[in-house]
Amino acid sequence: MNSGILRQMRPTFVYALLGIIFMFAAPQVLQLFTIINLTTAIALAVLALSLALIWGYGGILCFGQVAFFGLGAYAYTISAINFGGSTWAILMAVMITSAFAAALGYFIFFGRVSDVYLGVITLTVTLIFFSLIRRTSGPEYKIGNALLGGFNGVSSPPINLPWNPTSFLFPEQVFYVAMAALILCYVFAGWLVNTKFGRVCQAIRENELRAELLGYDTRLYKLGIFTIGAGIAAIGGVLFCNGVGRITPDVFNLYNAALTIIWVIVGGRGTLIGPIGATFALFYLTSALGGQSVLNNNLVLGIILIFFVLLVPKGVAPTIIDWVNARRKKAPGRVRRRRGSRGEGAQ
Amino acid sequence: MTRQRGDVVVETRDLCMHFGGVRAVDQVDFTLFDRELRCLIGPNGAGKSTFFKCLTGQLRPTSGEVLIRGQEMTGAEPFEVASLGVGIKTQVPNVFDGLTAEENIWLSARRWHGDARARALTAETIERLKLGDIRRMLVGRLAHGQRQWVELGMVVAAEPWLVLLDEPAAGMTHEETFRTAELIEEINKTSALIVVEHDMQFIRMISRTVTLFHEGRILMQDTMEAISADKRAREVYLGHRA
Ligand SMILES: Nc1ncnc2c1ncn2[C@@H]1O[C@H](COP(=O)(O)OP(=O)(O)O)[C@@H](O)[C@H]1O
Ligand SMILES: [Mg+2]
Numbered sequence: 001m002n003s004g005i006l007r008q009m010r011p012t013f014v015y016a017l018l019g020i021i022f023m024f025a026a027p028q029v030l031q032l033f034t035i036i037n038l039t040t041a042i043a044l045a046v047l048a049l050s051l052a053l054i055w056g057y058g059g060i061l062c063f064g065q066v067a068f069f070g071l072g073a074y075a076y077t078i079s080a081i082n083f084g085g086s087t088w089a090i091l092m093a094v095m096i097t098s099a100f101a102a103a104l105g106y107f108i109f110f111g112r113v114s115d116v117y118l119g120v121i122t123l124t125v126t127l128i129f130f131s132l133i134r135r136t137s138g139p140e141y142k143i144g145n146a147l148l149g150g151f152n153g154v155s156s157p158p159i160n161l162p163w164n165p166t167s168f169l170f171p172e173q174v175f176y177v178a179m180a181a182l183i184l185c186y187v188f189a190g191w192l193v194n195t196k197f198g199r200v201c202q203a204i205r206e207n208e209l210r211a212e213l214l215g216y217d218t219r220l221y222k223l224g225i226f227t228i229g230a231g232i233a234a235i236g237g238v239l240f241c242n243g244v245g246r247i248t249p250d251v252f253n254l255y256n257a258a259l260t261i262i263w264v265i266v267g268g269r270g271t272l273i274g275p276i277g278a279t280f281a282l283f284y285l286t287s288a289l290g291g292q293s294v295l296n297n298n299l300v301l302g303i304i305l306i307f308f309v310l311l312v313p314k315g316v317a318p319t320i321i322d323w324v325n326a327r328r329k330k331a332p333g334r335v336r337r338r339r340g341s342r343g344e345g346a347q
Numbered sequence: 348m349t350r351q352r353g354d355v356v357v358e359t360r361d362l363c364m365h366f367g368g369v370r371a372v373d374q375v376d377f378t379l380f381d382r383e384l385r386c387l388i389g390p391n392g393a394g395k396s397t398f399f400k401c402l403t404g405q406l407r408p409t410s411g412e413v414l415i416r417g418q419e420m421t422g423a424e425p426f427e428v429a430s431l432g433v434g435i436k437t438q439v440p441n442v443f444d445g446l447t448a449e450e451n452i453w454l455s456a457r458r459w460h461g462d463a464r465a466r467a468l469t470a471e472t473i474e475r476l477k478l479g480d481i482r483r484m485l486v487g488r489l490a491h492g493q494r495q496w497v498e499l500g501m502v503v504a505a506e507p508w509l510v511l512l513d514e515p516a517a518g519m520t521h522e523e524t525f526r527t528a529e530l531i532e533e534i535n536k537t538s539a540l541i542v543v544e545h546d547m548q549f550i551r552m553i554s555r556t557v558t559l560f561h562e563g564r565i566l567m568q569d570t571m572e573a574i575s576a577d578k579r580a581r582e583v584y585l586g587h588r589a
């Protein structure tokens with residue numbers, strides 16, 4: 001319920017504050033190399049957040065969230081090359097991606113495509129992007145001044161100060177931008193799930209027919225959250241190509257599509273902070289594994305996935321929340337009385 | 348539009364719903380007046396739920412028409428039917444398992460009102476249906492009868508002028524069944540109702556006019572006494588049950 005949306009967002013603000021502290025502290029203590037690496041992890045965390053929103057809260061299992069991420073990155077890169085600046089390019093990236101998601105979502109939701117086929121369609125779209133863009137190596141594949149570059153990809157112009165195309169940001173500054181974007185997206189998503197719109201989306205996740213029988217046009221709500229999620233993924237894509245310096249069709253490959261789902265499963269559906277945390281954890285795990293040759297990277301990820309699906313099916317964050325709640329109940333003397341609705345708020 | 352007792356609120360004309368060769372609903376002409384309380388009875392498989400689903404937009408009829416308050420609603424989406432101000436409870440309980448009882452009911456009230464009014468209505472409904480003890484509990488953890496009550500709460504909280512209930516007392520205890528009958532009487536003070544039911548005792552508690560379905564058609568429409576006395580009706584239904 002809406003009773004005191006700010007109070008319900010209290011955990012969101014706490015995590016946002018931790019994020020802000022991290023944002024200012026990290027460049028003081030960490031080396032530039034680590035900071036640049038972190039920017040990529042942050043971009044991926046924004047992607048995870050977008051799937052946490054539409055899957056965890058909207059109940060839409062989109063296997064191709066990475067398509068919106070990649071599309072955002074390509075749209076940014078191509079626009080930035082053509083416009084000679086990043087300001088409009090960022091806006092274009094979000095708008096093109098959202099418009100694409102809205103069109104795709106319109107056919108899916110208004111066509112009443114079932115959940116399974118939704119997964120198949122979104123994954124197929126991702127793989128179509130993958131193979132189409134891979135084939136664009138020739139000089140004839142040009143959008144304005146931007147060569148698509150096939151499997152080599154395109155190098156992405158760095159973000160500049162707003163309306164000031166000559167003042168590019170340095171990697172450390174890009175880190176600040178990325179972290180701020182992650183925090184803003186997180187607070188926005190945390191607010192959204194506590195609005196009426198977000199509550200109805202969660203109701204649809206629980207039981208779509210019931211939501212319809214209450215008089216909600218569920219197709220509109222699903223389309224709405226799907227489109228918003230795609231827009232957030234696009235922001236992640238913009239940050240990603242800035243962190244890496246280029247964008248290649250590999251962003252659309254099956255491995256990345258699966259990885260996004262793994263972050264959300266490990267972090268936990270129904271929370272926003274869980275998948276963000278899981279993304280950072282798994283990002284550093286894979287980086288650490290990359291430096292050795294004893295264990296295969298994919299094997300470890302596969303084992304983690306199986307471990308979570310079988311033993312921690314709710315994911316890390318919801319399991320911790322359940323555990324804390326259970327302990328609170330056991331110590332009645334120290335129970336804080338909570339008014340309004342419990343649970344379900346954004347964490 | 349002002350409503351008067353005696354206005355037709357639900358009408359079906361020559362309604363048919365066929366599944367392949369099965370004529371689940373066959374040429375049904377049905378009329379419900381405002382403030383009326385109508386029970387639909389009939390043996391299992393008589394087509395009551397199918398008829399119900401045609402009214403609520405869950406099924407698109409093979410042919411025929413559905414009119415709600417004079418408006419053509421044949422093949423409308425469920426949300427369009429509900430958006431007319433129709434409260435619906437399906438045979439299989441449909442609730443939001445992962446949300447609390449309170450949130451379930453709030454979502455119903457919130458469809459029609461701003462947040463403050465929706466919260467007030469939610470509190471009222473919880474009081475009225477005596478759901479205070481379970482309001483903070485996840486509905487998925489509740490007993491079957493309680494879930495049914497939460498669903499009834501969702502129907503009531505929307506303040507509908509027409510209420511459609513498919514087997515509201517199914518799986519309830521004796522006490523709960525009795526209270527459901529009371530609630531239905533109370534709802535009937537302000538709304539018209541169609542209640543699909545199996546439980547004869549329950550029907551005797553609430554019934555005015557009863558429509559008896561058999562093999563997809565309306566076999567009889569009369570008072571419960573008259574139907575109980577009718578030989579044909581006893582053969583298709585009452586014989587095996589009451
Ligand atoms: N979706 C369906 N597909 C095929 N047959 C169905 C379907 N739904 C109901 N039926 C058939 O229609 C008939 C009426 O069923 P139903 O309306 O559920 O009866 P009731 O509610 O009176 O017990 C039954 O013979 C049932 O098997
Ligand atoms: Mg039935």
